[in-house]
Amino acid sequence: MDHRAILQNIRNFIVDLDGVVYLLHTPIRENVDFLRFARLRGFRIAFLSNNTFLPREGYAAKLNTMGVEAKVEEIFTSAFVTAGYLQREKPGGRVYAIGEEGLKEELRRAGLKLLPRFSPRGADFVVVGLDRRFTFQKMKTGLDFLLKGAQLVGTNPDPTYPTDSGVIPGAGAIIASLERASGQRARIIGKPSPDILLFLLETLRFRREETAVIGDRIDTDVLLGKNCGVLTILVLTGVAKREEVLSSPVQPDIVVHTLQELREFL
Structure with missing residues (x-):
């Protein structure tokens, strides 16, 4: 699979939080480092989470404390x-x-x-x-x-x-x-319902063909992207495991162990 060709038109990443950026209070360093790299390369990043523990500014503060640049208006929760x-x-x-x-x-x-x-x-x-x-x-x-x-x-x-x-x-x-x-x-209302992603795309003016959804679950993150015609990237740092990918009828466009594997293709 030619990841470089698949990603060549991508300008925006919509990133899940739990299982991608962190596990509760513990940052997933390889993925955090990739997000810093992507920002430096000029990619736009938004965060989309089904988690409802905190209001949006709470997640912005949590991410910035972990070294992930995030503004309140870039965070969308269910x-x-x-x-x-x-x-x-x-x-x-x-x-x-x-x-x-x-x-x-x-x-x-x-x-x-x-x-x-x-x-x-x-x-x-x-x-x-x-x-x-x-x-x-x-x-x-x-x-x-x-x-x-x-x-x-x-x-x-x-x-x-x-x-x-x-x-x-x-x-x-x-x-x-x-x-x-x-x-x-x-x-x-939340993932995998198209409502939540369509709201984000409209609010931030992300074009579908220039956007990829990054998540750790096939049944929500990947299915959401498929429901909306958006590129999907599954990272195996959270819920989904390789065996699930092999047996799932819903297939992500790209599967990586950590997001660092994407650096060479951007």
Whole structure:
């Protein structure tokens, strides 16, 4: 495979965070070094994550601390995009959120009203992200709102989440419990839904034919690129392993062990 020919028209990289730039708090140095190199070569870089732990400025600060240049306007999370979509769909809508502070902060900033666990008023949406403090009570409250007419919205379908100490359950596992209990299929805004990537491309004015998506998951990152007609690069520093690539019906355009392998082709 001629990687140089495949990459010759690429001017923009859209980069996943977890499993590509870092594992929770630990930078993946080879990939960080490549991103510095790409910036110096004049490539435009944006970051696209299904993670909802932090608001966008939190991720910008985290990346810069790790030596990765990043501006807030270059960071797109499933929480940020989900909040924007729901505010446009129902301005000031009522939301019961299952997730961490990054998700809740983005929902508040968008102008949506967050509901407490006990609320006499129904919710318009039950929004679910990864919640490391998920409990049976949160599931029950979410189910109560869903059975009263709320719409189930997932920030992302990731079944697992990679950390520096191993894999933990992801937002998709929580969403699945509420889907099963309520009988309602969640609307997913984050990867691999085209909505999140199309929003980024439009906002930053990236042309599809000049853009590559870099990620560590076939079922979200690679599938997202395929859904939108964008070049895909799978890096094996996170969730996906070589065996999965060989057996997957969804095939990335390029597979590398670390992003440093791309340097000679740019």
